[in-house]
Each structure stands twice: as structure tokens, then as C-alpha cells.
Amino acid sequence: MDFSLTEEQQMFRNLFREFTEKEVAPMAEHIDKAEAPPVEALKRAAAQGFLGIPIPEQYGGAGLDYLTYTLFAEEIGKHCLSTAITVTIHTLLASMSILDAGTEAQKQAYLPRLAGGGELASFALTEPDAGSDPGSLRTVARREDGTFYLDGVKNWVSNGGLASLHVVFASTEPGQRHQGLSAFIVEKDSPCVVVGHREPTLGLRGMDIRTIYFEDGHVPAENLLGPLNGGWPIVLRAFNRVRLGLAAAALGAAEGALALGVNFAVERRQFGAPIAQKQAIQNYIADCAVEIEALRHLVRYTAWLADTGQDYGRYASMAKYLGARAAKETANKMLQVHGGYGFSDEYAISRVYRDVRALRLLGGTDEIQRYAVARGIFDEKGLKIQP
Ligand SMILES: Cc1cc2nc3c(=O)[nH]c(=O)nc-3n(C[C@H](O)[C@H](O)[C@H](O)COP(=O)(O)OP(=O)(O)OC[C@H]3O[C@@H](n4cnc5c(N)ncnc54)[C@H](O)[C@@H]3O)c2cc1C
Numbered sequence: 001m002d003f004s005l006t007e008e009q010q011m012f013r014n015l016f017r018e019f020t021e022k023e024v025a026p027m028a029e030h031i032d033k034a035e036a037p038p039v040e041a042l043k044r045a046a047a048q049g050f051l052g053i054p055i056p057e058q059y060g061g062a063g064l065d066y067l068t069y070t071l072f073a074e075e076i077g078k079h080c081l082s083t084a085i086t087v088t089i090h091t092l093l094a095s096m097s098i099l100d101a102g103t104e105a106q107k108q109a110y111l112p113r114l115a116g117g118g119e120l121a122s123f124a125l126t127e128p129d130a131g132s133d134p135g136s137l138r139t140v141a142r143r144e145d146g147t148f149y150l151d152g153v154k155n156w157v158s159n160g161g162l163a164s165l166h167v168v169f170a171s172t173e174p175g176q177r178h179q180g181l182s183a184f185i186v187e188k189d190s191p192c193v194v195v196g197h198r199e200p201t202l203g204l205r206g207m208d209i210r211t212i213y214f215e216d217g218h219v220p221a222e223n224l225l226g227p228l229n230g231g232w233p234i235v236l237r238a239f240n241r242v243r244l245g246l247a248a249a250a251l252g253a254a255e256g257a258l259a260l261g262v263n264f265a266v267e268r269r270q271f272g273a274p275i276a277q278k279q280a281i282q283n284y285i286a287d288c289a290v291e292i293e294a295l296r297h298l299v300r301y302t303a304w305l306a307d308t309g310q311d312y313g314r315y316a317s318m319a320k321y322l323g324a325r326a327a328k329e330t331a332n333k334m335l336q337v338h339g340g341y342g343f344s345d346e347y348a349i350s351r352v353y354r355d356v357r358a359l360r361l362l363g364g365t366d367e368i369q370r371y372a373v374a375r376g377i378f379d380e381k382g383l384k385i386q387p
Contacts (some may be wrong), residue, residue, distance in 0.1 A: 053372065059115055060112035066306040073252065113164070113165075124186075160212055170182060246323060247295070253331070267308065324356075
């Protein structure tokens with residue numbers, strides 16, 4: 001068994017690390033306090049080809065594997081989870097859905113804009129009354145001649161105000177739940193599509209999360225993505241990809257939090273010695289390091305399954321679930337290591353603590369990941385379990 005990265009993967013990891021330390025780390029605190037997305041860093045990421053890492057070169061991307069994408073999400077996640085998730089949603093949820101289900105004409109029209117052209121995309125599935133259960137979504141799309149008219153509301157749309165196009169899911173067979181869903185590519189300036197204000201949030205304040213309103217929103221029929229009523233398989237494949245990406249971002253966030261705690265433990269002195277000398281503190285550090293290494297191996301294994309064309313859905317759920325837990329536990333313990341300073345906005349650990357909480361929610365909640373893992377296990381016993 002060979003666990004090492006290839007020379008090319010190591011080279012890209014170094015490139016991602018350099019980029020993050022220069023362009024992302026210095027503005028992580030600022031974008032949180034200003035509650036403003038990292039627009040300049042995203043432009044520079046686009047210029048370096050980092051917004052199209054797994055998109056094939058023929059469509060303007062870098063044509064790299066999932067494992068290399070996880071290295072990118074990890075490096076960015078170490079310093080700024082808002083930026084890591086912004087890019088992950090753009091790349092693995094939205095752009096890759098166009099690669100996955102688009103016609104040749106759609107791929108040629110949209111992917112170069114998203115992979116290297118500096119434009120961002122969003123993925124609008126969730127609705128006010130349809131979160132964990134997307135089959136119950138109420139946005140409808142009806143076709144008249146050469147146009148689909150979309151009616152409904154999408155909330156929690158990450159990148160909603162930054163995106164020049166949205167991948168939107170609507171029912172084209174109301175009452176048919178998942179079997180009646182279709183996907184659409186919706187340009188941001190489409191008639192009757194209104195992007196609401198940025199949502200204020202507990203953490204990830206550098207993200208741009210919006211509600212989007214469709215009131216007879218016009219979408220040309222050629223912007224149907226995949227087959228009519230064929231949206232659900234696109235969602236399922238997108239979930240697998242994004243869970244892997246979020247797990248990698250969580251790995252980075254956990255590593256970043258651990259580094260903050262370790263540095264603080266070395267510098268902070270109480271009872272005449274660095275607190276790193278205290279076994280209670282050492283135990284926190286050791287526990288987190290163990291979780292992080294377990295997570296790293298699960299992320300790498302899941303990426304390997306994906307890169308070798310194997311079914312990786314269950315592992316993506318496991319990795320996402322473990323990632324959310326490891327990041328939350330590490331941020332919590334490292335805040336404890338900081339003592340009262342950890343509760344101060346002046347210390348980065350307080351931002352990380354707020355940010356990582358979202359990992360248990362987006363891309364499917366912890367409860368839904370556990371269901372997905374259990375479903376796979378009971379499937380093997382011939383028992384179908386329901387969410
Ligand atoms: C920061 C952030 C970014 C997001 N970005 C996007 C995005 O870009 N695009 C998008 O479409 N959505 C996005 N979302 C929405 C996200 O996918 C949903 O929040 C998530 O799917 C849960 O849906 P909900 O919030 O409606 O909760 P609900 O589904 O109402 O769940 C409420 C609680 O009940 C539990 N629950 C529900 N059903 C079950 C069940 N069957 N078994 C056990 N427990 C259950 C849940 O786990 C949760 O604890 C984002 C969310 C966040 C927080």
C-alpha cells in the first residue's frame with residue numbers, strides 16, 4: 001500500500017500552500033469582521049486556475065484529480081473556512097454538475113467562464129420548507145414554447161450574490177417528489193429572478209449566502225441541465241463530491257485550529273512554565289492530533305475511490321461526518337487551551353470555533369450523513385431503511 005502523494009500532487013500542495021499563506025491567510029480576520037466575501041483573493045485564485053481544479057483542460061480547467069482538489073480545500077481551510085467552502089461549492093457542487101450532466105454545447109459555453117474566467121456559480125436546492133428532504137421542494141418549472149418559467153424561493157444559496165450563474169432545481173412533475181425534479185442553468189440577470197440580501201450568520205461571515213426569488217423567472221429551454229425529470233441523480237452525485245470537498249476543508253480547519261492551540265500553549269505561561277507542560281493541555285493536543293490523522297486517511301481513501309471511478313458515496317458521508325466532528329472538537333478544545341483569550345474576538349480561534357459549526361449542517365446534516373452510512377450497511381442485509 002502506497003500512502004504517499006505523487007510528485008505532481010506534492011508540487012500542487014506547495015503551490016496551494018504558498019497561495020493561501022500569501023493571499024488568503026492575511027485577510028481571513030478582515031472578511032469575518034467586515035462580513036464581506038474575499039473577492040480579491042477569489043480573483044487571484046481564478047487567475048492561477050484554482051477555480052477549475054478538476055475541470056478538464058479542454059473546458060479551461062486544470063484537469064486534476066479529486067485528491068489534488070482535497071489538498072487545495074485543506075490548505076485554504078487551514079486559514080479561512082469561508083474561502084474554502086465558497087470555492088468548494090462553486091467547483092464541486094455547481095461547475096462539476098455542468099460537467100457531469102451538461103450537453104457538449106453547455107460545457108463549452110459555461111465551463112470556461114467558471115473554470116478560468118473568474119466567474120462564480122451557485123447551487124440552489126434548499127428551500128424554506130425543503131432542507132434535508134429535497135423531494136418536498138416546491139419551486140416549479142413549467143414549459144411554454146421555448147422557455148421554462150420558474151416559480152418559488154431558494155434559501156441558503158452560497159455564493160448567491162457573487163455568482164454569475166446558478167444551478168437551480170425545480171419540480172417539473174409536481175407531486176412526483178425526487179422523480180419530478182429537473183436542473184436548470186440560470187444566468188444571474190434572467191428576467192424575474194431576484195437575489196435577496198446577504199444572510200447574517202453565526203460564522204462563515206466571509207461567505208455570501210442569499211435567498212433567491214423566482215417569480216415566473218424566464219429560463220430558455222436549452223438551459224435545462226440533464227434530462228427532464230432527471231435532476232435527482234445530478235443532486236446525488238453533487239452531494240458525494242461536495243461531501244468529500246467539505247471533509248477536506250474540515251481537515252484543514254482542524255489542522256489550523258490545532259496549530260493555533262499549540263502555538264498558544266508554548267507561549268502562554270502559568271505557574272512559572274508554559275501551559276504546554278501541563279498534562280491536561282497535552283491530552284487536548286494529542287486527542288486532536290489523533291482525530292486529524294484519522295480524518296486525513298479517510299479523506300485520502302475517499303478521494304482515491306472517487307479518482308479510480310469506484311462508488312464513494314458512503315465514504316464521502318463518513319468523511320464529511322468525521323470531518324465536521326473533528327473540526328468542531330478541535331476548535332472547542334483549542335479554544336479551551338486559550339483560556340479566556342479564546343473567547344475574545346482578538347484571537348483567531350474564536351472565529352474558527354464559529355465557522356466550523358456550519359460543517360455539521362451544510363452538504364447534509366450530521367444526522368443525514370449517519371443515515372446515509374447506516375443505509376449502506378442495512379442495504380447489504382437486504383433491508384431498506386427510510387430517512
Ligand atoms: C452555511 C450553509 C451553507 C449552505 N449552502 C447551501 C447551498 O449552497 N445550496 C443549498 O441548496 N443549500 C445550502 N445550505 C442548506 C443546507 O443544505 C441545509 O441547511 C441542510 O440540508 C439542512 O436543511 P434544513 O436547514 O432545512 O434543516 P431540516 O432539514 O429542517 O432539519 C432540521 C433538523 O432535523 C434533522 N432531520 C431532518 N430530517 C431528518 C431525518 N430524516 N432523520 C434524522 N434527523 C433529521 C436535521 O438533521 C436537523 O438537525 C447551506 C446551509 C448552511 C448552514
